[in-house]
Amino acid sequence: MAGSSRVFVSHLSGVSVFDPNGDRVGRVRDVVTQLRPGGRAPGVLGLVVEVVSRRRVFLPMTRVTGVESGQVITTGVLNMRRFEQRPTETLVLGELLDRRVTLVESGEEATVLDVGIAQLPARRDWQIDKVFVRRGRGGRSATLRRRGETLTVEWSAVTGFALEESGQGAANLLATFEQLRAPDLANVLHHLSPKRRAEVAAALDDDRLADVLEELPEDDQVEILGKLKDERAADVLEAMDPDDAADLLSELPEEEQERLLTLMRPQDAAPVRRLLTYEEDTAGGMMTTEPIILRPDATVAEALARVRNADLSAPLAAQVYVVRPPDETPTGKYLGVVHFQRLLRDPPFTLVGSIVDSDLRPLPPDTRLPALTSYLATYNIVAAPVVDDGEHLLGAVTVDDVLDHLLPSDWRESPAAALPGLSGDGAPGPAADTGGAATTEELREDVRRAFDG
Template identity: 80%
Template sequence: MAVVTPRVFVSHLAGIAVFDPNGDQVGRLRDLVALLRVGARPPRLLGLVVEVISRRRIFLPMTRVTGMESGQIITTGVINMRRFEQRATETLVFGELLDRRVRLVETDEEVAVLDIGITQLPARRDWEIEKVFVRKGKGGALRRKGETLTVEWSAVTGFSREEHGQGAESLLATLEQLRPADLAGVLHHLSPKRRAEVAAALDDDRLADVMEELPGDDQVEILGKLKDERAADILEAMDPDDAADLLSDLPEEATERLLTLMRPEEAADVRRLMSYEERTAGGLMTTEPIVLRPDATVAYALARVRDPDLSPALAAQVYVCRPPDETPTGKYLGLVHFQRLLRDPPFALVSSIADTDLPPLPPGTPLSEVTSYLAAYNMVAAPVVDESGALLGAVTVDDVLDHLLPEDWREAELHGPEAAGLTDTEPLGKAANGR
C-alpha cells in the first residue's frame, strides 16, 4: 500500500495559530524558512517563523512540528524563545519566494510564482518544497492574467538569482487579513529591497495605516523610495499628527517639497501641527476630531461615530462648536461622550447634552499635564482650544502613549525584549534560534 504524504500550499498557512502539545497557543505563523539546494533538488524546510504574544519572532524547527492541519499547527518539545535572525544561507518562503519571476525549464517561458506546495517526507518529520503554483504572462510586472499551472520544483529555474523589481501581489494576498500593526511587523523584518517592493504594491490607504505603525527609520526609508507624488499622497492619507512626526524626521528641503505637493488643506493641517512643540498638546493632537454644530441631533452624532475609519479614541466623543466645522473651528461649546449619546433620544440636540464644565487644554500644555488630565477625568481624548476659543484638535490616549513609551518602543516591540536590553529570565532551549 502506497504511503500518502501530506501536502500543504503555504498560502493556507499564513497567520494560522501555532499550539503546544497542551493545546495552549504559542503564537501565529509569519513565514517559513527554507534552504535552497544545488541542482534540481527540492529545498528543505528548516523551520517556521512564529510571532509570539509579545510580537517577538522566534524560530521553530520543523522537527518540532507534529501536524499542519485544520487551520492550525501543532508542535512538541521545548521551544526556544530567542529572537529569530535570518542566516545568509536561508530563504523566507513568504518574503522572498512568492511573486518571484522564474522560468519553466522545458519552454524557458517566464512565469510568476503564486504559491508554494510543501510536503512531509515519509516516515520523517522533515518537510521540503515539492510544488510551485505559477502564472504564465508577459511584461515586466506580469500583471496580465494568464494560464495558471502547478509544476514540480525541478520544472522551474531562477530561484537562486537576485531579482530586481519583484512583485508583491501574492505575498500581500496571503497577508490581507493582518491588522496594520501586524503587517508593519512583516515589513520591518523584510530586506530593504523587499520592503520597498511590498510598499509599492500596497494601496495608499493601506500603506498609510501601516506606516503609522512602523519605527521612524522604516518610515523614512520607505518614503524615500517612493516617487514624490505618491509620497505626498501617502502623507495625505496618514493621520495629520503622524504625517507631521514623519516630516519632522526629513531634511528641511524634502519636507517643503512634499508639503508643496500635498493638497493645500491637508498641508495646512500638517504645517500647523509642526509649528507646535513636539511634546505639547498642540504637537500631539490630531486635527480631525468629530465636530458638530449646536443644532445637530443625537441621531446624526451617532451616524458620525459609526464611521469605520475613525479610531476608537476619536469615536469616543464628539465636539460641539459653532461654524466653521473644520479645525480651527468657531467657538468651542463643549463635548458629548459616546455613552451619553446612547442614553438620549435620537431627536435631542447635542448642544442640550454637551458637557460644558470640562476645561479644554491650551495647545502649549506639556505632555505631563496632558497625561494627568486624561487620568484625572478618565478620558480617552481631550479637546485642544486656543486663546480665541476655537477648537484646534483633540489629543487621544494612543498619541500620549506613543510619547510616554521609550523612543525605540516600536523596535523593541518588533524585536522582543532583547532589543530593549532585556532578556528572558530563563531562556528555553540550548542554541540561538533553536538551531
C-alpha cells in the same frame, strides 16, 4: 491540510501554533528554507512564529509534530530568542512568492504563486517539492492559449530562484496577507528586506499604505516614503491622519518637508503645517486636527451618525466637540464636549448644544506630556480637547497618541516577557523560554541551520 503530508505555504500564513496541551502559542508568519545548488529541493529549516507583542521567534521543523486541520502542533516550549534571518536562509513568503522563474522544459517565463512543502517519509524533515506558477511571456513554444495558465510543477522543473530579482512585484505576497489589519501588515513589512518592503509598499493603494505607515517605526516610515516618487508620497501623506503625517515629515530635512507639503493639496497641507509648529511632546504636537466637530444646533441623531464612521478610532469616537461656526479647525468658539454615553441616553431629536459638558476644561496646545497624562487619568477619559487663547478648538489628543510617546521607541518589538502568561493571541498559555542559556537541542538546531544543505 488534514491527512496530507504536503502543505502549500500560503495556507500556513496566519495559522495558529499549539503546544501538546492545546494552548495556543502564536501564529505562523513565514517559512524558513535554505536553497541548495544543482537544482536540489531545498530543506525547510523551520517556521517564523509571531508570539506576544508581535515578537517573532524561530520554530524548528524538527519540533513540529503535525500540520493539519488549519493548525500547527509543536512538541513543547518555544525558544523565545528573537528570530534573526541568516545570510544563507530564504523566507518563502517574503522572498520567493512573485519571483519570476523559467520552466526548464519549455524555457517559458513564469511567476511563482505558491510553494508546496512536504514531509519526507519516515522522517521529521520537510522540504520544498512543488511550485505553483503562472505562465508568462517567455520561450518560443509559448502560445497565446497557454499564456496565463497556472500549473504545479516539481521544484527541479523550474530554475531562477538563486538569481537576484529586481522588480519582483508583490501581488501574491499581498494576497496572502490581505486580511491582516494595518498594524499586523506593518509588522510583516518591518520584517521584510528593504527591497521587498519597497515592492510591497509600491503595490499597496494610497489609503492602505497610509494606514500601514502610521503603524510602522519612524525609520521604516522614512525609508518607504523616500523610495516613493514625490507625487505619490504627497498622495500618501494626504491619506494619513494629519498628526501622523506631521510626525513623519518632522523626521525629514526641512527642504524635503517643504517640497512634499507644496505637492499636497492646500486643504490637506494646512493642518499638517500647523502641527509642525508645535513641539513633539506637547498637546499641540500630538493632537489630531480632525475630531468629530458639531455645531450646537446639530441633533443627537447627527452626532451618532458621525460616531458610527468605521474609519474613526475608538478614542476619537468616544466624544464629539461642540463649537460655534466655522466647524473646521481652528474653529469658532469652543463650547464643550458631549460624551458618547450621553448621546445614547438622550432622544435622537435633542440638540447637542443643550447637553454639552462645559465643565471639562480644555488644554492649551503647549501642555507637556506629563501634565497631559495626568489630565487623562484624572478625568478618566480617552481624548481631550486642545484650545488656543482665543477659545478656538485646534484639535484633540487621544490616549493612543499619548501612549506612543510614553512607550519606548521599540515597544512594537518588546519581548514576550512583558506580558507573562499570555500566548500569541493574548490567551492564557504555557510559560515561555525567555532565551537564556540554550539547551542542547537548541544548540544542535543552530548548527543544523548553519550547515544544512
